[in-house]
Amino acid sequence: MNYKRLLELILVNLDEGIIVTDSMANITFYKEPATNIGGIEAKMAIGMNILEVFPDLTPETSTFYSVIKSKRPLIEHIQHYTNYEGKKVSTVTSTIPIIENNELVGCFEIFKDLTQVMDLSEKVVRLQEQLYKKNHNEKSNENSSEASYTFENIIGKSVGLLELKKKARMIANSSSPVLIYGETGTGKELFIQAIHNASSRRSKPFIAQNCAALPFNLLESILFGTSSGSFTGAKDNPGLFELADGGTLFLDEINSLELDLQAKLLRVLQDGVVRRVGANKTKKVDVRIMASTNEDPVRLVQKKHLREDLYYRLNVIYLEIPPLRERKEDIKSLVDYFIDKYNKALGKNISGISHEIEEVLQAYYWPGNIRELEHVIESAMNFAFGHKIFLEDISYNFRKPLTQRAYVHMGEEAKAFDLDLNQEVEGYELQLIKKAIRAAEGNCTKAAKLLKIPKQTLHNKLKKYDIKLVKDIK
Numbered sequence: 001m002n003y004k005r006l007l008e009l010i011l012v013n014l015d016e017g018i019i020v021t022d023s024m025a026n027i028t029f030y031k032e033p034a035t036n037i038g039g040i041e042a043k044m045a046i047g048m049n050i051l052e053v054f055p056d057l058t059p060e061t062s063t064f065y066s067v068i069k070s071k072r073p074l075i076e077h078i079q080h081y082t083n084y085e086g087k088k089v090s091t092v093t094s095t096i097p098i099i100e101n102n103e104l105v106g107c108f109e110i111f112k113d114l115t116q117v118m119d120l121s122e123k124v125v126r127l128q129e130q131l132y133k134k135n136h137n138e139k140s141n142e143n144s145s146e147a148s149y150t151f152e153n154i155i156g157k158s159v160g161l162l163e164l165k166k167k168a169r170m171i172a173n174s175s176s177p178v179l180i181y182g183e184t185g186t187g188k189e190l191f192i193q194a195i196h197n198a199s200s201r202r203s204k205p206f207i208a209q210n211c212a213a214l215p216f217n218l219l220e221s222i223l224f225g226t227s228s229g230s231f232t233g234a235k236d237n238p239g240l241f242e243l244a245d246g247g248t249l250f251l252d253e254i255n256s257l258e259l260d261l262q263a264k265l266l267r268v269l270q271d272g273v274v275r276r277v278g279a280n281k282t283k284k285v286d287v288r289i290m291a292s293t294n295e296d297p298v299r300l301v302q303k304k305h306l307r308e309d310l311y312y313r314l315n316v317i318y319l320e321i322p323p324l325r326e327r328k329e330d331i332k333s334l335v336d337y338f339i340d341k342y343n344k345a346l347g348k349n350i351s352g353i354s355h356e357i358e359e360v361l362q363a364y365y366w367p368g369n370i371r372e373l374e375h376v377i378e379s380a381m382n383f384a385f386g387h388k389i390f391l392e393d394i395s396y397n398f399r400k401p402l403t404q405r406a407y408v409h410m411g412e413e414a415k416a417f418d419l420d421l422n423q424e425v426e427g428y429e430l431q432l433i434k435k436a437i438r439a440a441e442g443n444c445t446k447a448a449k450l451l452k453i454p455k456q457t458l459h460n461k462l463k464k465y466d467i468k469l470v471k472d473i474k
């Protein structure tokens with residue numbers, strides 16, 4: 001099969017729609033998505049200008065015009081417009097400039113019907129609502145008060161942890177936003193729930209949403225809700241802000257929130273009102289926002305993964321949970337706590353760990369923090385049959401590196417150099433990109449060749465590092 005035919009077959013079978021234009025936004029290729037939302041046949045669309053096919057778009061609102069002007073891709077943009085048949089539609093589009101020899105020769109757009117996304121977002125919000133109601137009903141039932149954590153559930157006697165608990169108790173009743181930072185498994189969610197439960201908002205909803213788990217367009221309608229006004233298929237639906245009214249909304253991994261959504265979140269924090277996606281009206285909400293990151297927020301701001309303005313707004317109350325390797329005094333009480341927990345769960349009667357294990361646990365680097373410690377204890381308790389846990393009960397994978405001195409001390413070294421592999425690699429990548437662009441005298445095609453990567457990959461990386469113009473590179 002020849003290459004052109006193969007490409008045609010792939011395109012025709014894609015779910016997404018594809019439009020290609022020349023540099024004046026005149027259509028040269030047109031393929032409807034599986035749901036036919038464009039409302040026009042390909043043979044008719046070809047040769048027409050994009051604004052003729054979508055009559056209510058203007059040069060200011062059209063993604064094609066914007067990308068042709070800026071020469072920069074516009075990824076996952078939500079558009080609401082009238083299609084050729086006069087029907088209101090909403091799509092999520094990625095629009096990419098076609099650049100040859102440093103000159104824009106055209107533009108292509110991949111677009112998807114958003115109706116399915118809207119359905120999904122509705123389902124997520126409904127599930128959150130049901131979950132809240134379930135927890136709420138269970139809480140009033142005295143038998144099951146374990147649904148949420150309180151400060152009593154936070155185990156540890158190290159000075160760092162005790163001070164943090166004290167600070168968290170002090171700010172529990174305030175409505176100011178909270179930003180919490182800690183490595184994975186340090187207990188961020190535990191703290192957030194404890195704060196909510198110690199506040200006057202405890203009888204009101206506590207809604208947690210992970211920002212990394214969902215694509216941003218879906219997250220937007222989940223957080224802010226949707227309005228039937230300008231969406232095909234979308235109903236009037238509240239988002240999590242409205243659902244959490246009077247209570248707390250916990251935004252986990254806030255740095256994964258797309259920058260546009262971060263701006264929207266900032267507006268809610270500043271004005272105390274939300275606007276559903278597609279709606280004109282705003283609604284007042286009283287929600288305490290708590291957000292978490294597992295990377296240093298200052299670094300996130302530097303890397304432009306967290307908007308500076310949002311950072312300052314969230315940073316009103318800042319809590320930092322130290323990693324377990326910096327509070328090894330907590331290991332003993334945590335081990336006792338987990339032994340107690342798994343004695344109950346596994347029907348065992350274990351009273352402690354051998355001295356040998358104590359040493360091993362103290363020497364380890366604990367990259368997964370308390371979560372990892374819990375897993376180690378849970379696993380060992382499954383194998384232990386006496387009254388104590390011995391080194392043999394600890395699973396092989398874990399024990400082997402622990403007995404190797406180099407690994408045991410790796411934690412200290414990594415800390416001394418403040419090493420973060422991802423950041424080191426990114427720093428090196430950025431240097432190479434800059435070097436190649438300089439060597440290619442600003443010609444991206446040449447630079448991509450020097451780097452032996454596709455040009456689009458280079459464009460994506462330029463975007464990631466926020467290099468807007470080649471002349472930005474010194």
Ligand SMILES: Nc1ncnc2c1ncn2[C@@H]1O[C@H](COP(=O)(O)OP(=O)(O)OP(=O)(O)O)[C@@H](O)[C@H]1O
Pocket residue numbers: 153154155156182183184185186187188189190191294370371374
């Ligand atoms: N001080 C503590 N006392 C008792 N249990 C703890 C403590 N800290 C953490 N845990 C337990 O460790 C596990 C991980 O905690 P949590 O989910 O709050 O961490 P996290 O910081 O949100 O992690 P991630 O960044 O991976 O989401 C949970 O099971 C939690 O109950």
Ligand SMILES: [Mg+2]
Pocket residue numbers: 188189252
């Ligand atoms: Mg968490």
